[in-house]
Amino acid sequence: MKHKPWPLIVIAALHFLAPFGNIVSNSLLLNVSVFTYTQAFLESGEWSKIFIFIFAPILGGVLIYICKKWSYYLYLSLMLAPLFYTYVYWTLHPSLKLGLYLFVVYPTNLLVVIYFMLPQVRQVYFDPRLRWWESKPRFKFDFETEITSGDQKTTGEIKNISEDGLFIESDLQMKKLDVLDINFNFMDQAYPLKGQVVYSKNSNNRIGYGIMLIKNKNTNENLKKLIHTLSEQGLIIQSRLPSAEDSFSAWLKRLIRQKKGLLPEK
16 A cells, blocks of 8 residues: 555544534533533543543544554554443433434444454554555665575575665575575675565566565665665656555545445555
């Protein structure tokens, strides 16, 4: 994915608007103006209630937007707080209006939780390879390199490179998490790099390996110079950059016309 999936961005935005919705709905339940309810609510000193109905939705939106494994679990845990609080309050102060409110809120929250538990959605949070927007720009770089993995040594071809990693084609058999040394020379500069295999796939009748670089201060500086040179040569891989087809308007049209885009696309 070239940027954060639009469904997640929209849901995160709705979470940021949720505190206003909570204030409006509660003021309607109590038959008071929004201003009167807001003033009384903030001056009540009930910090647990203020957190649950004001800050928890905003925090939930932030957790959705972060798109990390830990934020996924924390978000699902956070979703339980307002449901539990409202249910306990209803059991202590039962009323028809509050019951109807729960009848609307509970299914809505349940649908959101179910949505985030779908494999296509969960995978965005669990698989960093899908989150291209987190990656540094990648550049074409057809260059031969020496590869050493354990007691095995051979040559391979670097097909593309970024500040974070590179993609190599080689006949050397390697496994995920294998650590290897990569050595090549470019424009009279030696690049002794160390990396870890994060994935492999068949590529041009050879095996292609995605390598995450293990960097130090020296390699950082050298890589930045190399990337700067490749950038000046216009070798950035355009297919990995967002295009007009990835815009919000294009996503919305696809959602309305083709009923596609509700789930994150790879």
